[in-house]
Amino acid sequence: xxxxxxxxxxxxxxxxxxxxxxxxxxxxxxxxxxxxxxxxxxxxxxxxxxxxxxxxxxxxxxxxxxxxxxxxxxxxxxxxxxxxxxxxxxxxxxxxxxxxxxxxxxxxxxxxxxxxxxxxxxxxxxxxxxxxxxxxxxxxxxxxxxxxxxxxxxxxxxxxxxxxxxxxxxxxxxxxxxxxxxxxxxxxxxxxxxxxxxxxxxxxxxxxxxxxxxxxxxxxxxxxxxxxxxxxxxxxxxxxxxxxxxxxxxxxxxxxxxxxxxxxxxxxxxxxxxxxxxxxxxxxxxxxxxxxxxxxxxxxxxxxxxxxxxxxxxxxxxxxxxxxxxxxxxxxxxxxxxxxxxxxxxxxxxxxxxxxxxxxxxxxxxxxxxxxxxxxxxxxxxxxxxxxxxxxxxxxxxxxxxxxx
Amino acid sequence: xxxxxxxxxxxxxxxxxxxxxxxxxxxxxxxxxxxxxxxxxxxxxxxxxxxxxxxxxxxxxxxxxxxxxxxxxxxxxxxxxxxxxxxxxxxxxxxxxxxxxxxxxxxxxxxxxxxxxxxxxxxxxxxxxxxxxxxxxxxxxxxxxxxxxxxxxxxxxxxxxxxxxxxxxxxxxxxxxxxxxxxxxxxxxxxxxxxxxxxxxxxxxxxxxxxxxxxxxxxxxxxxxxxxxxxxxxxxxxxxxxxxxxxxxxxxxxxxxxxxxxxxxxxxxxxxxxxxxxxxxxxxxxxxxxxxxxxxxxxxxxxxxxxxxxxxxxxxxxxxxxxxxxxxxxxxxxxxxxxxxxxxxxxxxxxxxxxxxxxxxxxxxxxxxxxxxxxxxxxxxxxxxxxxxxxxxxxxxxxxxxxxx
Numbered sequence: 001x002x003x004x005x006x007x008x009x010x011x012x013x014x015x016x017x018x019x020x021x022x023x024x025x026x027x028x029x030x031x032x033x034x035x036x037x038x039x040x041x042x043x044x045x046x047x048x049x050x051x052x053x054x055x056x057x058x059x060x061x062x063x064x065x066x067x068x069x070x071x072x073x074x075x076x077x078x079x080x081x082x083x084x085x086x087x088x089x090x091x092x093x094x095x096x097x098x099x100x101x102x103x104x105x106x107x108x109x110x111x112x113x114x115x116x117x118x119x120x121x122x123x124x125x126x127x128x129x130x131x132x133x134x135x136x137x138x139x140x141x142x143x144x145x146x147x148x149x150x151x152x153x154x155x156x157x158x159x160x161x162x163x164x165x166x167x168x169x170x171x172x173x174x175x176x177x178x179x180x181x182x183x184x185x186x187x188x189x190x191x192x193x194x195x196x197x198x199x200x201x202x203x204x205x206x207x208x209x210x211x212x213x214x215x216x217x218x219x220x221x222x223x224x225x226x227x228x229x230x231x232x233x234x235x236x237x238x239x240x241x242x243x244x245x246x247x248x249x250x251x252x253x254x255x256x257x258x259x260x261x262x263x264x265x266x267x268x269x270x271x272x273x274x275x276x277x278x279x280x281x282x283x284x285x286x287x288x289x290x291x292x293x294x295x296x297x298x299x300x301x302x303x304x305x306x307x308x309x310x311x312x313x314x315x316x317x318x319x320x321x322x323x324x325x326x327x328x329x330x331x332x333x334x335x336x337x338x339x340x341x342x343x344x345x346x347x348x349x350x351x352x353x354x355x356x357x358x359x360x361x362x363x364x365x366x367x368x369x370x371x372x373x374x375x376x377x378x379x380x381x382x383x384x385x386x387x388x389x390x391x392x393x394x395x396x397x398x399x400x401x402x403x404x405x
Numbered sequence: 406x407x408x409x410x411x412x413x414x415x416x417x418x419x420x421x422x423x424x425x426x427x428x429x430x431x432x433x434x435x436x437x438x439x440x441x442x443x444x445x446x447x448x449x450x451x452x453x454x455x456x457x458x459x460x461x462x463x464x465x466x467x468x469x470x471x472x473x474x475x476x477x478x479x480x481x482x483x484x485x486x487x488x489x490x491x492x493x494x495x496x497x498x499x500x501x502x503x504x505x506x507x508x509x510x511x512x513x514x515x516x517x518x519x520x521x522x523x524x525x526x527x528x529x530x531x532x533x534x535x536x537x538x539x540x541x542x543x544x545x546x547x548x549x550x551x552x553x554x555x556x557x558x559x560x561x562x563x564x565x566x567x568x569x570x571x572x573x574x575x576x577x578x579x580x581x582x583x584x585x586x587x588x589x590x591x592x593x594x595x596x597x598x599x600x601x602x603x604x605x606x607x608x609x610x611x612x613x614x615x616x617x618x619x620x621x622x623x624x625x626x627x628x629x630x631x632x633x634x635x636x637x638x639x640x641x642x643x644x645x646x647x648x649x650x651x652x653x654x655x656x657x658x659x660x661x662x663x664x665x666x667x668x669x670x671x672x673x674x675x676x677x678x679x680x681x682x683x684x685x686x687x688x689x690x691x692x693x694x695x696x697x698x699x700x701x702x703x704x705x706x707x708x709x710x711x712x713x714x715x716x717x718x719x720x721x722x723x724x725x726x727x728x729x730x731x732x733x734x735x736x737x738x739x740x741x742x743x744x745x746x747x748x749x750x751x752x753x754x755x756x757x758x759x760x761x762x763x764x765x766x767x768x769x770x771x772x773x774x775x776x777x778x779x780x781x782x783x784x785x786x787x788x789x790x791x792x793x794x795x796x797x798x799x800x801x802x803x804x805x806x807x808x809x810x
Contacts, residue, residue, distance in 0.1 A: 041582045044416075072576035079581070164703050164798050171477035171801060172417045172700040176484070177446045204795050236806065290692045295577040298569050298704055301797065381797035383476045388608050392706065392786035393569050398577060 001032060002105030004316075005051060007039035007120075009111035011077070012072035013154025014161075014297040015308035016054050016140045017397070018108045020074065021064050021140070022312025024054055040403070042078035042111070043118055047091055047100040052403060066397035068305055069385055071297035074397060082118050085125040092125045099133055106134040106319040110312070112141035112152075113352060116327050120347035123325030131285060134319040137327035137347055142294045144193035147353040148345050153311060154294070156304030156380035157165065159197035162186060162289060166198050166241065169287060171209040172393035173237040180283040181228060181238045181276050184209075185269030187293055189245035192216050192294065197377045198241040199369035208239035209368070215245040216357045217366040224272070225279055227367050232282070244268055263392050298394045302383030307340065314342040327351075338379035367381060398399040406437060408511030409721075410456060413521075414516030415484070417477035418559025419566075419702040420713035421545045422802070423434060424515045425479065426469050428543070429459055429719020435725065442640055443505060445808070447516070448523055453504045457808060471802035473710055474498045474790055476702035479802060487523050490530040497530045502732035504538055509807030511539040511724040515717070517546035517557075518757060521732050525752035528730030529725035539724040542732035542752055543717050546750075547699045549598035552758040553750050554734035557718060559699070561785035566701040567591060568786060569692060571603050571646065575613040578642040585688040586633060586643045587683050590674030592698055594650035596761050597621050599698065603646040604774035613644035615775070620650040621762045622771040629677070630684055632772050637687070649673055680695035703799045707788030713744065719747040732756075743784035 006023045008016050020038075027033045036054040038046030052075075057066060067074060085092045099107065107122070109115050119137035126133045141145050142158035166184060173182045186195040192214025201208055208233045213219060231238045244267060273286035273301035312329045318326055326344040333339040388395045411428045413421050427441075431523040432438045441459040444450030457480075463469060472479060490497045504512065512527070514520050524542035524594050531538045547563035571589060578587045591600040597619025606613055615636045618624060636643045649672060678691035716733045725733055730751040766778035793800045 012580055013669060044582060062519055068577060071573050073580045076582065077580040160797055165697060165701070167798055167801060168476050168700040168702060169696060171475060171803070172696045174806075175417055175446075175478050175482040177449065177481065200796070200798065204798060204800075222608065285694045285696075287697075288693065291574060291577045291690075292570060292692075292697070295573040296570065297573060323529075378796060384792070384794065386482070387789070391605070391783055392788070393572055393605065395609075396572060398576070 001034045002036060002232050003035040003103050004033055004106045004143065005037040005039055005046065005102070005104045006108040006110065007045060007107060008043045008073035008075050009042035009077055009115040010121070010141065011112070011294060012077065012144050013140050014071045014157035014300040015137070015153040015304050016072070016110055017067045017070050018305045018308035019138050019140060019153055019312035021067050022207050022309035023060060023316055026313035026316035030316070031352040037077045038141040041076040043080050043082070043095070043109070045076045046095045046098050049097070049101065051102065053114060056155050057399065062283060063211055063397060065388060068309065069297055069300070069387060069394060070396040070398070071295040074399060077113070078103045081114050082121050085121060085314050089125070089271060095122070096129070096131065101124065104133065107138065108136050108138055108315050109320070110138040110140055111245065112139070112143070113146065113218060116146070116347050117351040120325060120326060120351045126324070134324040136315045136319045136324070137350070138315045139329065139350070140308070142194060143188055143191055145191035145356070147350050149356045150340060151330060151380055153304060153308035154195065156196055156301035157201070157297065158293050159377060160301040160381035161299050162194060162198055162293055163200045165237065165289065167201055167206060170237070171240050175238060176340055178283055179230070179232055179236055180285070181240065183240045183242060183269045183272045183276070183284070183286040185242055185244055185267050185286060185288045187289070190215055190354055193357060194242045195243040196357055196369045196373060197359060199373060200377050200381065203374045203378060207235060209241040210235055210238050210370045211240045213240070213242045213246050214357060214362065215243050215247065217362060219246045219248065221275065225275070228280060229324065242268060242272065255299065271354070298387060300385055301381045302385055303380060305385065306393065311342055318344050335375045335379060406439045408440040408442060409438055409511045409513065409736060410444055410451065410504070410509045411515065412440040412447045413452060413478035413480050413512040414482055414514060414520040414547065415515070416448035416699060417482065418547050419476045419562035419705040420558040420709050421477070421515055421708045422472045422475050422479050423713035424543050424545060424717035426472050426556055426687055427714035428513050428721055429463060430469065431718035431721035435721070437725070441572045442509065443480045446481040448485050448500070448514070449483045449790055451500045451503050451512070454506070456503070456507065461552065462804065470793060471800055473714065474661045474705070474799060475801040475803070476700040476794055483507050484519070486519050487526050488678060490526060493752060494530070500527070501534070501536065510536065511541065512541055513541050513720050513724070515543040515545055516761070517544070517548070521551070521752050522756040524732060525730060525756045528752065531729070535793050539729040541624060541720045541724050541729070542755070543720045544732060544734065544755070545713070547599060548593055548596055550759045550761070552594035552755050552760045554590060555737040556785055557744060557752050558709060558713035560598065561706035562702065563599055563698050564605070564782060564810070565706040566704050567603055567698055567787035568605045569704055570694065571614060571644065572606055573610060573640070575611060575644050578644060583688055585690070586637070586645065586685070587679070588645045588647060588674045588689070588691040590649055590672050590691065590693045593620065593648040595620055595759055597648045598762060598807055600646050600648040601762055601766060601774045601778060605782050605786065607776065608779045608783060612640060614646040615640055616645045616732055617644070618651050619762060620648050620652065622767060624651040624653065626680065630680070632725045633681060633685060634701065647673060647677065670802070699807045703792060705790055706786045707790055708785060710790065713747070716747055721747050732751050740784060
């Protein structure tokens, strides 16, 4: 018999609680597993021995149903990067103390890039110390920028929200008889996956987004203005999707003035809005989808949620089979009918690396997405949740504020 | 036999196409009505004789189902205020030319404040010219600031989106162990109805929104900072709902510096974010719900959509009964079970007037909403659409771009 622990880390998504349910449900099935601990605020809870008993926390199938439709991380999160254990093992020893005291034989870490680095380092340290404690990483991030895996849990729901919302924004922007430009800023500091996914609308007969800018393509303000002017000759309401992470002209930062004399006041969307207003002079609006793109679980992709649960469950089986230092990944078997296989790879193959949009997904002009990319994106956004409502609002599962403090 | 015409005006909502369906369906039933014309871009289409045959446009029940779940105005919109016909009747005569040429005996205008002014003026002009053409106003606005009517179509869907989204933002904001403040900026230039409706979450056991600021209460930056500091002693993640229209300190406008030395860079949310960052120094984020609050039909209130259709249909019956210069209104019969009656009032009672939050809905500190208001708000957000999807995204009904141009 052993106990296990699970933690959630990094930026919230709609699917990270579904992966927690996956770990929990699979562990319940195993007679060799006794207590299932949830670590509060990611690895911080392991360091500070701040764990809760998840069998008390989740007391019914109804609780699991609610958790699946609750965005963000019910156990809290952290942005904590472990130092190299060869240089400073103090924190590692604190984690070991928690693990040993609680008789924990396996630790599951649901997170992004940094969390997979933690999985890698912890498993190395335990091997060095000859501790038989398995460490398994369960991926998540709306950025979809993890290597090896076909895609990451959380991305499909974000892409579904962004596609549905961009379609609604397109309807909203098209009503007046005067020409207009709408710039929609989408998350993604280094990789343009989520921004690129808006091209899903092309498969639905929409001409929007008319322009798409991703960090993978070097951005030129002159070319941008030329692109916008060209689209304005074709469409009354031009809709532009832009990654927050596109390379802005040098010197364009908060309070700094660019070649055009514009200040980069807040996000790139607001900046481009100001550039268009003064250089083209048309009606223009910028929209930042902000945290809504990572927490709008009311329009999550059910494919994403069920996959997130499945990959959490697969993580438990992987640890029980004796593996450690592994990250669970999706391998796509087929686009249509969409089929994925869940496998595991060494965490070092995933940690601290980023996956960028393939060149073939970006058009030759570098300002839109090819139809070729749609076969990749479309399966990830299929299916809708059967939401449990509470007086007209989707219901959430939450811990008391005092538990999280 | 006569023909009729219908037009949509003002800012988009999720329910304005449902009212169009209501007018269309009810007119179809009437043997005395022949052609049903849709005017492109509101009253502009009537001036320019730019109408389309709605029986060709809507060819099936499926089309009506799609229209009901399509946000914004399928016929386009305008922001056009008619001059007083006593001073300049040129445009009035153009409208009359269209009406006479097309043998239109009744005109239905779906819109907000300005549109009800148009209804009033047109009906006066037709009476003066002894023209037997009925004019009926069908209300809509997410701002809910129309007089006489209990509420306006479009408001319930916006309130449902805002409540669900604020709940999701609350989950998103609560994950880290460090204190934070999130400022959510909500539409409403003069009246705080939509911002106040976020207090619905209190009925669901949420402590958020912890602070609510509406235009009906004079805003003080000093008191605001005091309020925020106080809430930070009680909650790790403080969530603030603020109307875009609150009175900012004098001189606080784009590029102008306030007493604190902060620039009012974009919306009030971003401004308050900057104030909190420099005065309190905690983690802070501002979120502008932007046009999503008026076009997110994927989470519309089904009560709102069905009422919007019903009030459109009632408008047709009102015209057929011989009335003109009237605006259709809801009279609430009962909160629970929720019951409304549809009546009509003279357009002059509604035009150019604004309805503000009752004093009893605002707490004595002027920084939150009373539970008393919840009986009013809650019935309006009930019920969900059974969405027609298209490859994972809600499907919309649209006219070709060339028709709208």
